[in-house]
Amino acid sequence: MINSITPHLVCEGAADAIAFYQQAFGAVELMRLAGEDGRVMHAALKIGDSTLMLADDFPQYDGGKGPKALQGSPVTLHLYSPDVDAAFQQAVDAGAVVRMPPADMFWGDRYSQVTDPFGHHWSIATHLKDMTPEEMAAAMKNMPHDC
Numbered sequence: 001m002i003n004s005i006t007p008h009l010v011c012e013g014a015a016d017a018i019a020f021y022q023q024a025f026g027a028v029e030l031m032r033l034a035g036e037d038g039r040v041m042h043a044a045l046k047i048g049d050s051t052l053m054l055a056d057d058f059p060q061y062d063g064g065k066g067p068k069a070l071q072g073s074p075v076t077l078h079l080y081s082p083d084v085d086a087a088f089q090q091a092v093d094a095g096a097v098v099r100m101p102p103a104d105m106f107w108g109d110r111y112s113q114v115t116d117p118f119g120h121h122w123s124i125a126t127h128l129k130d131m132t133p134e135e136m137a138a139a140m141k142n143m144p145h146d147c
Contacts, residue, residue: 003051006051006052006053007053008055009053009054009055009066009118010054010056010057010065011054011055011056011057011066011118011120012057012066012068013118014039014040014043014054014055014056015038015040015056016117017118018043018045020095020118021045021052023090023095024091024096024116025047025090026047026090027046027052028045029044030044031043040055041055041056041058042055048080066118067118067119068118073120075121077120077122077123078122078123079122079124079125080125081125081126082126084111084124084125084126087124088102088114091116091122091124092114095116095117096114096116097114097115097117099113099114099121100112106136106140106143107131107136107139108127108129108130108131109126109128110126112125
């Protein structure tokens with residue numbers, strides 16, 4: 001199923017990225033279209049109830065460059081999980097780099113961040129409780145200043 005907004009990632013090494021996402025996030029490969037040179041022209045994965053599309057970088061055609069070529073990414077993909085601690089550890093065990101270990105946050109989620117081996121940033125969270133905007137603002141004021 002394709003949702004209204006579906007991420008489409010560019011990766012240097014999309015076939016390796018597919019294998020990583022399968023190991024790290026339990027992704028299921030839905031389809032893969034390879035070019036004559038074996039590079040991934042288009043692939044679709046299912047993670048949870050969402051589709052993730054990806055392809056190898058093809059800067060010669062459309063300027064499509066991945067985070068490594070761009071030396072970073074301003075985008076974070078947000079993944080909800082029933083168990084953030086287990087999902088975070090699974091991603092790290094698969095090769096993700098820790099940006100922020102799981103912690104309870106003022107907005108009611110237990111939240112963490114990793115960067116995958118291809119330069120894409122991921123946040124992984126479990127929703128703990130619903131909070132009103134007023135409760136969030138009060139909890140934010142009580143946060144330690146070093147957060």
